[in-house]
Amino acid sequence: MAGGKTAQSLWENYHFLTKEMLKFLEKQDMELFYDLMNQREQLQNIIEQTPDDGFKVSLAGKNLISEIKRDSQAIIEAMQIRMSSSKRQHQVSKAYGAASTTAVSQMNLKR
Numbered sequence: 718m719a720g721g722k723t724a725q726s727l728w729e730n731y732h733f734l735t736k737e738m739l740k741f742l743e744k745q746d747m748e749l750f751y752d753l754m755n756q757r758e759q760l761q762n763i764i765e766q767t768p769d770d771g772f773k774v775s776l777a778g779k780n781l782i783s784e785i786k787r788d789s790q791a792i793i794e795a796m797q798i799r800m801s802s803s804k805r806q807h808q809v810s811k812a813y814g815a816a817s818t819t820a821v822s823q824m825n826l827k828r
Contacts, residue, residue, distance in 0.1 A: 724772040727764045728781055731757060735788045742795050 722730075734757040741749040772778040 722763075722767070724764070724767055724769045725777065725781075727760065727767055728772065728778065728785075731760050731764065732781055732785050732788070734760065735785050735792070739788055739792050739795065742792060742799070745799075 734753050738750055738753045738757065741747075741753060773782060
């Protein structure tokens with residue numbers, strides 16, 4: 718066991734980090750989101766090195782992993798929305814910048 722932790726407690730910590738990631742993503746606090754993501758990645762390495770002792774196939778394990786999958790899917794969907802929104806904002810900004818530059822150059826030509 719890693720540091721005396723059971724597979725169950727490690728998975729519970731993983732679930733907690735996943736829920737926190739979703740919370741900070743919704744708050745658009747990307748610095749904390751990425752910090753939590755790094756912590757979760759480190760925990761994943763520990764989980765992979767820890768004997769499972771049958772936790773993942775137990776009812777509690779299956780339920781917890783199912784919740785983690787749901788939360789992870791929610792993170793993916795929120796990130797896709799965020800990326801789509803950012804891309805759209807960039808396109809609007811780019812279009813506005815081009816239109817604004819054209820308008821300014823036309824104003825200069827009229828003088």
